[in-house]
Amino acid sequence: MNDTTTPSAERIRAFAAAVRSELSDLPEDDVDDLVGGLVGDLTDQAADSGGAIELGDPVAYARELRNAAGLPERSDAAAPPPLTQRLRAGVAGYASDLRSSRFGAWLLDLLIALRPVWWVLRGLALYGLFWAMFFRWDLSHLPPERLAVLVGLVLLSVQWGRGHWLPKNGLRHIRTVASIIALIALPVMAAQVLQPQYVESGEYVPEGLLLDGVQVENLFVYDQDGNLIDAAQIYTGRGTPLNLYGANSLANEFGWEQEDGEVTVPSTDLRGEPLWNVYPLTVAPVDPTTGRPDRNEAKSPTPPFLRAPQRAVAPTPSPTPGATTDPDQPAPEATEPAPEATP
Secondary structure (H helix, E strand, O other): OOOOOOOHHHHHHHHHHHHHHHOOOOOHHHHHHHHOOHHHHHHHHHHHOOOOOOOOOHHHHHHHHHHHHOOOOOOOOOOOOOHHHHHHHHHHHHHHHHOOOHHHHHHHHHHHHOHHHHHHHHHHHHHHHHHHOOOOOOOOOOOHHHHHHHHHHHHHHHHHHOOOOOOOHHHOOHHHHHHHHHHHHHHHHHHHHHOOOEOOOOOEOOOOOEEOOEEOOOOOEEOOOOEEEOOEEOEOOOOOEOOOOOHHHOOOOOOOEOOOOOEEEOEEOOOOOEEOOEEOOEEEOEEOOOOEEOHHHOEOOOOOOOEOOOOOOOOOOOOOOOOOOOOOOOOOOOOOOOOOOOO
């Protein structure tokens, strides 16, 4: 156990696993109380001595722990170690075999060095899972409360990786479960966040309607007298319904989240299909049990003006006969009036 060619961190983990194996006849709660902080303590000792540490015999160390705690000697008829301990021992054995080759030792050292990166990614995945139950995964807009949750989950994941803030008793396996769930969810979240949309030129085109690079969340229509028009249908010059969220949102039940935690919801036609071009869009709170908006609580949003500022509006010219209404077609050229006939 004192092979100086093996990194101290690996030797410490192998030593702790061997001590746990010697205490396997005890209840797991007792084992956690005895050696739960062993890895951290030995790691601190190794750091204080520049990485060199003498670990001794794990069997003798386990016997000393039993005597200090007033526990009986190991029974020969001890029950088989629990599954988690057998898995730990198997991983330690596989790591030892991997280190027997030069490439394996390099790869294992690289993975160990990258563990802090995994701790941060695990925190990001936990944040994504937490908010995906209610809202969409979005790192581009982080209000203070979401930023606090994100920082807290990343910090918790890092502390777990360092061996701190670990739950005990019935919740002692929560770190393992959270790590497995995060490992499965990370590829899905990465694909959702990193998937860009391209046009033929290869440039990135964001979805929805933007004003100076900022996405528009709602529209309010006023008439020429400054009165707010409710349920105004807006179309483009080609007759396309104006959808703030882009064509991919036609099947969505709700839109972006507002600052107060509510989301925009569209009107529906007689068939129950969403109408994303009827403005202003109503807002509704999100039911925390279903993650969907509660339409029974839907209400009209607060307009920016109860009455639009008075501004002189030029009269709209009447269309001339034969004039085209297609904005893409050129206007007909003006012609000179025919001269009057002379007697």
